[in-house]
Amino acid sequence: xxxxxxxxxxxxxxxxxxxxxxxxxxxxxxxxxxxxxxxxxxxxxxxxxxxxxxxxxxxxxxxxxxxxxxxxxxxxxxxxxxxxxxxxxxxxxxxxxxxxxxxxxxxxxxxxxxxxxxxxxxxxxxxxxxxxxxxxxxxxxxxxxxxxxxxxxxxxxxxxxxxxxxxxxxxxxxxxxxxxxxxxxxxxxxxxxxxxxxxxxxxxxxxxxxxxxxxxxxxxxxxxxxxxxxxxxxxxxxxxxxxxxxxxxxxxxxxxxxxxxxxxxxxxxxxxxxxxxxxxxxxxxxxxxxxxxxxxxxxxxxxxxxxxxxxxxxxxxxxxxxxxxxxxxxxxx
Numbered sequence: 001x002x003x004x005x006x007x008x009x010x011x012x013x014x015x016x017x018x019x020x021x022x023x024x025x026x027x028x029x030x031x032x033x034x035x036x037x038x039x040x041x042x043x044x045x046x047x048x049x050x051x052x053x054x055x056x057x058x059x060x061x062x063x064x065x066x067x068x069x070x071x072x073x074x075x076x077x078x079x080x081x082x083x084x085x086x087x088x089x090x091x092x093x094x095x096x097x098x099x100x101x102x103x104x105x106x107x108x109x110x111x112x113x114x115x116x117x118x119x120x121x122x123x124x125x126x127x128x129x130x131x132x133x134x135x136x137x138x139x140x141x142x143x144x145x146x147x148x149x150x151x152x153x154x155x156x157x158x159x160x161x162x163x164x165x166x167x168x169x170x171x172x173x174x175x176x177x178x179x180x181x182x183x184x185x186x187x188x189x190x191x192x193x194x195x196x197x198x199x200x201x202x203x204x205x206x207x208x209x210x211x212x213x214x215x216x217x218x219x220x221x222x223x224x225x226x227x228x229x230x231x232x233x234x235x236x237x238x239x240x241x242x243x244x245x246x247x248x249x250x251x252x253x254x255x256x257x258x259x260x261x262x263x264x265x266x267x268x269x270x271x272x273x274x275x276x277x278x279x280x281x282x283x284x285x286x287x288x289x290x291x292x293x294x295x296x297x298x299x300x301x302x303x304x305x306x307x308x309x310x311x312x313x314x315x316x317x318x319x320x321x322x323x324x325x326x327x328x329x330x331x332x333x
Contacts, residue, residue: 001025002074003245004062004117006052006108007081008045009036011192012123012179012234016079017045018187019238028075030061031082037190052082052104055111062115077119077245080108083152086196087127088290090149101152105159113167120160121245124173126230126258128154131294136230138300139175139256146292157256164254172244176237177230177260177299181323184235184314189327198270199231199320203328206280213282215267217289220296226267228296230260233314233323243308255307260299261315269317277321278329 003020007013008029013036020027027045032052041047050057062075084090084100105122112120127150128143145151163169180199182188192200204210218225240259248254275282304310314320 001076001245001249002028004028004030004075004078005045005081006030006078007036007083008079009033009038009040009047009190010081011040011190012176012237013079013081014040014042014188014190015183015234015238016081016241017042018183019235019242021045023242028061030058035193037193040188040190052107053099055107058107058111059114062111062117074115075117077121077249078108078112078117079121079123079241079245080105081123082108083123085125085149087147087149088196090147090152094148097148097152101149102155102159105156109159109163109167109169112169113163118169119245119249120169120171121241121248122156122160122171122173124157124175124256125150125153126175126177126260126297126299128157128175131292132297135296136262136298136300137258139258139303160254170248170252171254172248173254173256174237174240174244175256175258177232177258177297179234179237180231181233181235181314181320182327184233184319184323186326189330191327198229198267199324200328202271202274202282203324205282206274206278206325207328211283213271213284214287215271215284216287216293218268218286219289222266222295224266224268227293228264228266228298230262230264230298231270231315231317231320232259232261232312233320235314236261236312239313240304240308240310243310247308257304257307258299258301259304259310260301261312262299262301263315264296264298265317270321273317274321274325277318278325
């Protein structure tokens with residue numbers, strides 16, 4: 001297949017691109033490099049520097065991007081991974097998230113319709129669920145987001161539903177839980193810029209880039225008092241994109257599924273295991289709880305297994321930490 005990957009130079013996007021290339025597909029990456037990195041690009045994939053807010057360039061990329069692959073074959077699909085993603089920031093800068101996530105996606109959808117691209121895989125988020133009413137969280141759980149980032153994701157899902165009905169766009173909405181780790185074969189080494197997630201913050205602390213890690217509360221109703229989260233290895237996440245794309249093309253049917261490990265690790269578990277594996281002290285300070293942090297959030301991935309035959313292979317805690325450390329230890333001070 002010929003596939004356009006919007007946001008393909010980012011952390012998750014680069015792993016998705018690598019997965020598609022490994023399976024013999026031809027890829028064009030479209031990215032403005034605001035957070036993506038040139039070092040995350042692959043020589044086997046063509047690259048177009050562009051922005052989803054520049055509608056003419058987006059249409060041209062969809063119409064002419066295949067000239068870089070095969071001028072006789074249009075794109076079979078696109079993967080949409082271009083979005084702002086920091087939940088806390090979204091509460092301070094809703095205008096940024098409205099523009100980048102919602103308006104940007106509308107541009108992508110309209111350009112896809114104009115260019116005749118009918119299959120879309122969209123990176124959604126478990127943030128659409130908000131405070132869990134039960135765990136593990138399945139796709140039938142009410143979508144009541146507690147931050148503006150989650151709101152943008154569920155709104156995009158609703159918009160996709162209308163484009164399915166009105167424009168025959170088939171989509172897969174993949175509700176990520178917490179992506180972590182790096183390519184198990186060591187082929188991707190671009191570090192996330194200004195990370196806000198637990199694993200890269202722990203790694204930066206182990207490297208000496210940060211002095212300490214803040215643990216937001218240790219008085220939750222969990223075995224060790226710290227929050228429990230579902231972490232999915234980015235290679236497992238990438239495989240989910242490929243399998244979801246195959247599903248919607250084969251079945252001509254849109255789907256919405258969770259992608260998580262189905263397991264949960266507490267902040268303290270991740271910290272202690274990281275100390276053992278890295279051999280670093282990784283100082284940590286207990287601070288107050290953050291608003292909107294549930295005690296436990298884990299995924300039910302039964303639907304992804306039922307529809308796609310997908311399940312996590314690399315999302316054990318040791319692999320998550322080791323593949324992170326293999327990349328981050330190169331910057332230790």
